[in-house]
Every structure is written in C-alpha cells, then in structure tokens.
Amino acid sequence: MTEDARAAARERVIESMEQSAEVYGLSRSAGRIYGVLYFAARPRSIPELVEETGYAKSTVSNVTRTLTRIGLIHRRSSEGGGRRVRFEAEPEIWFVLQDVFRQYVQRELQATLRDVQRAEDRLPNDGSRERERIRRLTETYEDLQEIVQLASSYSASELREALESYEP
Amino acid sequence: MTEDARAAARERVIESMEQSAEVYGLSRSAGRIYGVLYFAARPRSIPELVEETGYAKSTVSNVTRTLTRIGLIHRRSSEGGGRRVRFEAEPEIWFVLQDVFRQYVQRELQATLRDVQRAEDRLPNDGSRERERIRRLTETYEDLQEIVQLASSYSASELREALESYEP
DNA sequence: CCGTTTGTTCGGTTCTACCCGAACAAGCGA
DNA sequence: TCGCTTGTTCGGGTAGAACCGAACAAACGG
Structure with a gap:
C-alpha cells in the first residue's frame, strides 16, 4: 500500500x-x-x-x-x-551539467569565437558596418566563454551564493 | 575589392x-x-x-x-x-539569452520542480529511498531555479564580474 | 474595379532520428 | 563441446521536421 x-x-x-x-x-x-x-x-x-x-x-x-x-x-x-x-x-545532476558545460557548450562557444575572430582579423579596420558587427560579436562571445568557464568550476550552491551576494 | x-x-x-x-x-x-x-x-x-x-x-x-x-x-x-x-x-545576443532563460528555461525548471514537489508531498516521510531521491531532486532544482533567475537579471558583463569577483 | 505585390497557409517530398526485431559476437556453466 | 545468457550491430519501419511550390488572402496603385 x-x-x-x-x-x-x-x-x-x-x-x-x-x-x-x-x-x-x-x-x-x-x-x-x-x-x-x-x-x-x-x-x-x-x-x-x-x-x-x-x-x-x-x-x-x-x-x-x-x-x-x-x-x-x-x-x-x-x-x-x-x-x-x-x-x-549519476545522482548529482549538477556534476552532469558541469560536464556538459565543459565538453559541449565551451567547445561550441570556442568554435564560433574562433570563426568570428578569424573573420575579424582578415577584415581591414575600416569603419564599416561589418567590422562593427563582428567586433560586437567577439566581445559578447568572450564574455559568454568566461561566464561558462567560471560557472562550471563552481558547485551549484557556490554559484548561487556568488550571484546572491553580488552587488553591481 | x-x-x-x-x-x-x-x-x-x-x-x-x-x-x-x-x-x-x-x-x-x-x-x-x-x-x-x-x-x-x-x-x-x-x-x-x-x-x-x-x-x-x-x-x-x-x-x-x-x-x-x-x-x-x-x-x-x-x-x-x-x-x-x-x-x-536584435543585435544584443545577451538580451535574447535573457529572454530564453526567462521564457523557456525558467518555465521548464518550474514545471519539473512543481511535478517533483507534488510527488514529494504525496509521499509519507518514511525514510525510503524514493523519498531521499526526490528530496535531493527538489533541492537541486531549487538551486537551479534561483541561479537562472538571478543570472537572467544581470547583464553579461555584470554576470561575468559577479563570478570573477566571488571568493568561496 | 482589376492587376500586382506581399504575406500566410496547405499539401507533398525528403531527410533524419527513434525504435524495433533479427542476426551476430562473446562469454559462462553444464 | 554445446546450450544459454548477455550485449552490440545492422536493416527496416515510422514519425516528425525542414523545405518547397502552389493556392489563397489582403492590401495598395492604376
């Protein structure tokens, strides 16, 4: 019963x-x-x-x-x-998420960042729209990569603590 | 050219x-x-x-x-x-990610958390394995929900700053 | 009012992923 | 050795998604 x-x-x-x-x-x-x-x-x-x-x-x-x-x-x-x-x-879901971050998300971000940086390098630094757009992409992806990198190095409770205690 | x-x-x-x-x-x-x-x-x-x-x-x-x-x-x-x-x-990719977090990830996490909590409530607090497993799930999902909630309220650079400046 | 341009919807084709059953490989015990 | 169990691999059937062309709806210009 x-x-x-x-x-x-x-x-x-x-x-x-x-x-x-x-x-x-x-x-x-x-x-x-x-x-x-x-x-x-x-x-x-x-x-x-x-x-x-x-x-x-x-x-x-x-x-x-x-x-x-x-x-x-x-x-x-x-x-x-x-x-x-x-x-x-594996009972600890967070461990799995950390692995996925490191093995897949990081790799994907790295690949696109590499492509975008390569495109940026080949483009002369004129003030063109293409240049400006690509520049913005690289900045965003650099931020994202760092975020995922750090997030996957903390435990879930640490990560929560880091965000809760942050004062902009 | x-x-x-x-x-x-x-x-x-x-x-x-x-x-x-x-x-x-x-x-x-x-x-x-x-x-x-x-x-x-x-x-x-x-x-x-x-x-x-x-x-x-x-x-x-x-x-x-x-x-x-x-x-x-x-x-x-x-x-x-x-x-x-x-x-x-939309040129700001991070805005899109924030939206996705709020509209989809949050909703998904909330749905599973609701299901799991409902299962937990119906189960008498015996020391059974089921009880213990479900308890662990709810804790993890509560952490995840809070993390996503906070992460989607910051800008990318703020989020990066929050993680970089955190000392466990 | 009619032709033209724009956008949506519908049916069909192709391609992929999931899942199955059957065949195959590999080890164990009698 | 032979039978039995376990696990992997292969071919096929099925369902769903992506994309297309054609039909349809809606608005403007003549």
Whole structure:
C-alpha cells in the first residue's frame, strides 16, 4: 500500500524526466532509463532495464551508451566477474551539467569565437558596418566563454551564493 | 575589392551562425536569415530575404515567425504605411539569452520542480529511498531555479564580474 | 474595379532520428 | 563441446521536421 504510493511517486518523477529529456535534446527513452536507474537501489543490467522499461534490448543498449558518454549514468563493468554490465545513475545532476558545460557548450562557444575572430582579423579596420558587427560579436562571445568557464568550476550552491551576494 | 573582403567575412560569420543555430535547436535557415538581418544596414522585407537567402517565400515566412517569437528578430510593421513587413535583427545576443532563460528555461525548471514537489508531498516521510531521491531532486532544482533567475537579471558583463569577483 | 505585390497557409517530398526485431559476437556453466 | 545468457550491430519501419511550390488572402496603385 505504501509501496503503491512510492511506485506512483516514482512514476510521476520519471515521467517528468522523460519530458525534460526531450527538452534537453535527448529521447524520451533516455529520460525513462535514467529515471529507473535514478531510483534503483542497486545497479541494473540491460535485460533488467528491458524488463523495467519495456524498450527493446537494442534500444536500451544504444541509449545506455549515449547516457554513459554524457555522464548521466556510469558503467560498473567489473562486478562478480561476469560479462554482465551494470549501470547506475549519476545522482548529482549538477556534476552532469558541469560536464556538459565543459565538453559541449565551451567547445561550441570556442568554435564560433574562433570563426568570428578569424573573420575579424582578415577584415581591414575600416569603419564599416561589418567590422562593427563582428567586433560586437567577439566581445559578447568572450564574455559568454568566461561566464561558462567560471560557472562550471563552481558547485551549484557556490554559484548561487556568488550571484546572491553580488552587488553591481 | 574591400567589398569582396567584407562579403567574405560576412559569409563566414553567417555560416558560423547557421551551425550555431542547429546546435541551439533551430534550423540552418533560421541561422542564415538571422545572419543576413544582423549585417543588414536597414530592415528587410520577406521578398528581399528570399532574394538574399535563396529560400522559398514560405520558408522565410515560417522562419521569421519563429525567430520573432523567440526575440532574435523584430517586426517593424509600420513603415511608410505599406502592407510590407520589415524585419531587423536584435543585435544584443545577451538580451535574447535573457529572454530564453526567462521564457523557456525558467518555465521548464518550474514545471519539473512543481511535478517533483507534488510527488514529494504525496509521499509519507518514511525514510525510503524514493523519498531521499526526490528530496535531493527538489533541492537541486531549487538551486537551479534561483541561479537562472538571478543570472537572467544581470547583464553579461555584470554576470561575468559577479563570478570573477566571488571568493568561496 | 482589376492587376500586382506581399504575406500566410496547405499539401507533398525528403531527410533524419527513434525504435524495433533479427542476426551476430562473446562469454559462462553444464 | 554445446546450450544459454548477455550485449552490440545492422536493416527496416515510422514519425516528425525542414523545405518547397502552389493556392489563397489582403492590401495598395492604376
């Protein structure tokens, strides 16, 4: 009976994770698989995830790979010596966000900043509109890069504290 | 000849914007149309954008609508009295990011926080794993919401300053 | 009032991503 | 060794998005 309540609460949160997943550019299956692992008391193998999510084995295999690459879940391969692979969820969402900032957002910002700076260098410093626009872009992207760099080096509570205590 | 250089630089940056666009979940056409408007000295109508981008009229119509909704470009409908609609780019990218934070990220965070808190309220405060996991989620999302809230209320340079001057 | 220009909407095509089932590879135990 | 379980990879079906052309709506100029 209280188990029913727990299952219902779990299911609600997992459905919310499914929705969040597609907002963040992942598939719904990724949201559900992460959710199941997030609440699981012990790591799960692929057949267990197939059983608990209803997805096909191949889907679970592919999704677990991408989730592992992102850092949302971890492979615990060595356990009991079997070939069996076990996955568990990374419980600290902020760690995952830090990784995403560093691995993807930073990289993307850096790439565009590089392109824009290259364009700026090739353009003679006339007072043209192109020059002025490109100049503004580089300034903005330099700010953004620094912001993301610093933000990803703090914990969530530190970051919150930094913003709350700031007086312009 | 210097016009060639300017056109080349413009084209480079616009191509970079195309790439960024699809990273941010928009289409390549959206990146190009924003880019053309970003460098344009005066607002452009839809036929002009068709001419300068090579996209079909219907595509330009649809893309300009979504870009307007996001706030990346603005409609200047009243001009010379004609039915002609004119678009111009929002040059301050940070303003757009602030809007996105407030309109989409905040809303998304709020929705999940609401779902999670609702699940938490329905669950009796036993020491169960579900309870503990859901508790951790709400704490993280409360932090995230506050962070995004504050970050979107500062200018880019203020935000950078806030992070640079913070001492844990 | 009619032709022209502008903008939106609709149906169709193409392309991509998700997911599935089936085949395959790899190890374990009898 | 053979069967059984686990995990990956491959081909295909399906749904959704991007883009196009054509039809339609709305306003202005003659």
